[in-house]
Amino acid sequence: MKKSGKKISPQLKKFVLIPPAMVLAMCIFFVALFFPVISDAVSIGNMFLSDKQVDYSKSFDNIFVPTADDSDTVNASDIDFPTINKQFGDLTIKSCDVDARLFFGDAAIPLRNGVGIYAGSFIPGYGKTILVAGHNNTYFNGLKNVKKGDTVKIRTSYGNYKYEVTETKIYNASSKKSYDLDADEENLILYTCYPFDQVGLTEKRFFVYAKKVSGPRIIGLYDEEK
Amino acid sequence: MKIFKNPKLNTVFSLILSFIMGICILACSLLCAVRFTVFNEDFLIETLNNTDYYPNLCSEISENLMDIGDASGLNKTFFEDFVDEVLVRRDVESYIYKFYSGRELKVNTTNFEKALRTALNTYISQNGIKSESLSQKNINYFVKEASDIYASGIALKYFPSIQKSVMKYTTRFNIFIAVTAVVAIAIALFFIFTNEWKHIAVRYIYYAFSSAALFTFIIPAVVFASGIVSKLTILTRSLNYMYTACINSVFTVILVIAVVLIFISAVLVIVHNKLRKNASG
Amino acid sequence: MKKLFAGLAAALIIGLSCVSAFAAGINSSEASVLNNMRTPANMKGNSVYVPASYINQAESYFNTIDMTTAQAGKINSIIGQARSFLGSTGKSSVKELSASERKTLINYASAAAAVLNLSAAAGSDDRNIKVITKNGKTVVDDSTNIIKTTGAEESVLPYVASGVLTVLLSISVFGLTYLKRKSAAYEEVR
Secondary structure: OOOOOOOOOHHHHHHHHHHHHHHHHHHHHHHHHHHHHHHHHHHHHHHOEOOOOOOOOOOOOEOOOOOOOOOOEEEHHHOOOOOOOEEEEEEEEHHHOEEEEEEEOOOHHHHHHOEEEOOOOOOOOOOOEEEEEOOOOOOOHHHHHOOOOOEEEEEEOOEEEEEEEEEEEEEEOOOOOOOOOOOOOOEEEEEEEEOOOOEOOOOEEEEEEEEEEEOOEEEOOEHHHO | OOOOOOHHHHHHHHHHHHHHHHHHHHHHHHHHHHHOOOOOHHHHHHHHHHOOHHHHHHHHHHHHHHHHHHOOOOOHHHHOOOOOHHHHHHHHHHHHHHHHHOOOOOOOOHHHHHHHHHHHHHHHHHOOOOHHHEOHHHHHHHHHHHHHHHHHHHOOOOHHHHHHHOHHHHHHHHHHHHHHHHHHHHHHHHHHHHOOOHHHHHHHHHHHHHHHHHHHHHHHHHHHHHOHHHHEOEOOHHHHHHHHHHHHHHHHHHHHHHHHHHHHHHHHHHHHHHHHHHHHO | OOHHHHHHHHHHHHOOOOOEEOOOOEOHHHHHHHHHHHOOEEEOOEEEOOOHHHHHHHHHHHOOEEOOHHHHHHHHHHHHHHHHHHHHOOOOOHHHOOHHHHHHHHHHHHHHHHHHOEEEEEOOOOOOEEEEEOOOOEEEOOOOOOOOOOOOHHHHOOOOOOOOOOHHHHHHHHHHHHHHOOOHHHHHHO
């Protein structure tokens, strides 16, 4: 059977088809030669890629909407659990002029704008340790006047909490005695640098320990409870 | 070319040589692109100057210093305008020179520390800060931390590891470039001198150049088309500027090389056709 | 250094960015991962545990997502493999692992990162890494020390902050470590 139309010359075919074929061969050659390096580079490189450009803004999200609800419990499914660097409440100690936004996470953004809960501890109502950091020259400066029996108030969108200060202590920053992240009882720990009102950086920390007085307990956290 | 009696074997042998030549041209091109960009201190310095690297870096260092100032009982204003872009530029360039000369990559913070202590003393006297609020230990700690922040801002991330693992190959790089170029030329000469019909020699050389051209074109084309560079998750804006600008520059150079190789390939096609016409005419 | 394993396990978990959000509470899949995290690795008789801070972070993160059984299965499998691998090295601590053994750990981390759709953001400092989801959401932005310098120190500084927290962080540390190999900075991170 004869083909109709213009015939492509064999020369042209060679000129057009052989280079891509060689490129393919080169790809196979390089992959075979550098496979371990390429696979490592791809797997590690992939971890440093995102679908979107990194957001460099220093702003933060605020999910805090004050509530007047004073129930004893709140269902986990009704809570918008905060993620890192989100403001989800505020913390006040009237007796010593502490009034700060409360964030989840305690890196730069939270500490610039308020006080922050360490992400390895828990939010109020969870029934575990709540470890809160703040600067001693800004939001937690007032802690220098805190006394045993003072009330710490934390407001969140899912409930309002009160804690009573039980004691204050000073530890070195590296000391692990100052907190227990395994505790099964709700306990609030506030801390800041010590001494207060110093020019320069210090190695000690001032810890304020408080026990829960009131506020809704979060229920339905685990499947078996639901 | 009549190396083998069987003409098919001769063709296969020529194609293999052409393939090797293509690999050599490709390797030589890529190595040259890297050699004259990543391995060139002027390239890096120019790249930084052509981006917003320095203004961003200064504002990032200032921001970090303000955090430490917050923690150290200093007003926010203390670190406003404190970071001197001229000093930053000088220190970064000095860091880059150290990198390329293989010297220890340590940022000299002497000038920064000196300026900080002077500013701190002025601040203390101007604000009438009482002696009970002053402890030399805490101040030294603060100055050290502030200097560390400054130094980590100046230091270019990953450069120390690059210096350790890559820069030592600079000399070998030049040798590789020379070797690949020599091998490519040798194969081209082999084609020319062993082929009675010169257009056939040119055709095999064309295969090598065009395949290398295609390969060098595909790499930057894929990189640019995928937008992968803009998706790098680099934590600071200044570093992001630097790395994306550097990577884009390297791939742009590769693209330029690809265009040159495509041009050479086109010339080879023309030469081939002319030689072939002469041979048949 | 024992925290390396802890970090791996935790890292495998914390940044489940690919899963659907708005599912408060810990479902049975998430609970199985948390329980798996609590199981120690046995390295030549030494039990290496994941620290509470990692597990707590995982739990807090799980409260913001809804992990499927399939995802939990993959994660548990990777944690299990990493744990078995650590036990099979014959070393008594993660610190003693050789470069190739560390590389294997990196591969586990890479596999987990792929499953979890995570990214590590490199900062201006070797200890400074932020972990984000593929869609740009910050999952980890924290510091090495639990107790921060409130005050200053690295932890307060956004880009000098060094992290401990999570999987993600650990994954990225592994990645960096691979690039840096035996550099002193690597030892410092761990």
